[in-house]
Amino acid sequence: MSNDRTASTRGSLFVVSAPSGAGKTTLCRRIIDIFPNLRHSVSFTTRSMRPGEREGVDYFFVDPEVFAQMIAAGSFAEWAEVHGNRYGTAIDTLEQWRNCGHDVLLDIDIQGANQLRKSYGQSEAVFIFILPPDLTELRRRLEGRGTDAPEVIERRISNARGEIQASTDYDYIVINDDFEMALTQLKSIIVAEGCRSSRVLPALATGFDINI
């Protein structure tokens, strides 16, 4: 299965958000491997590079001053501050991929998605929310990680309820109960969005000798 639009078509944005514990990171990694035309958006961040991370692959690592200048210059499609560090998606990053005909996957939180929704219309950006099947399963997964204290888990679950309420603003919901089923759904959304008539028809005008 491949996304076979021609390079002359501008790419789309696929914005993926999820509460912690929904399995978003693994799903996004797999989906990038499946679609050769899909690129993962690399964010800018002010936090320090961790062992194993690579500049330009995991993040673009910049000084707080540079990040502030980029905000002032209107360089970000979205940005947010989390635990004292700033993270942002540069408009240039998105537009360079899109102009080459690549779709771009953005793995960002609800606040970032809200900012993008104001900048990009329905024909340019698709918003996908990934959910665990219910709160019981979410709790099981968070506890199963063994990394969070009980009060952190309670806060994450409390946050998740608020986030799920916000998911009504998203176009699609993928329930990550069975992983392969969730992957099929995410794949299907990307393939289906590539079939939208607004995206397909302009490329067909010549072959059918019509004006669109």
Place this chain on the structure above:
Amino acid sequence: MSNDRTASTRGSLFVVSAPSGAGKTTLCRRIIDIFPNLRHSVSFTTRSMRPGEREGVDYFFVDPEVFAQMIAAGSFAEWAEVHGNRYGTAIDTLEQWRNCGHDVLLDIDIQGANQLRKSYGQSEAVFIFILPPDLTELRRRLEGRGTDAPEVIERRISNARGEIQASTDYDYIVINDDFEMALTQLKSIIVAEGCRSSRVLPALATGFDINI
């Protein structure tokens, strides 16, 4: 891959149209076999039953008088007259399936689709147009059938151009160049539409203890 929405969710309508020679009939047959929850809408018609056809499977065969009464009673979601015979989809047919949680596939022409578009909103009906890759391939397929006189083929190709122009009103376009690719795209559209947040969220409210 299956459509695993619960029966408590009302089903959606998938309306499929195509110019003659696009391969719609074969695609629709295959897709019905793939999704256990998807039902093929059986139309009413005034034309005579052909050998091998079955009442209630291929069509509901009715007298012209009965068909006229059904029109007068507002029983049809859409109907059209083609070569002196009438064909129509009864609202009851659609609603009975939908109320049981089944999605319904309607294999109808552009006029019928236009009528349905007025009755069913975007959250209820999805409009899909199937196309051959270009007019050259369409001509090759129509000539390859060996059933149509040259002037019939010319008329079909001329009609196709007009129909393709009308395809801008459809939500999705599936190009039937490679059959398996087209089938994947049609499958993906059905799976993706099942993930629309407006369809998924109501069923989740209980599991996440939220009001939607």
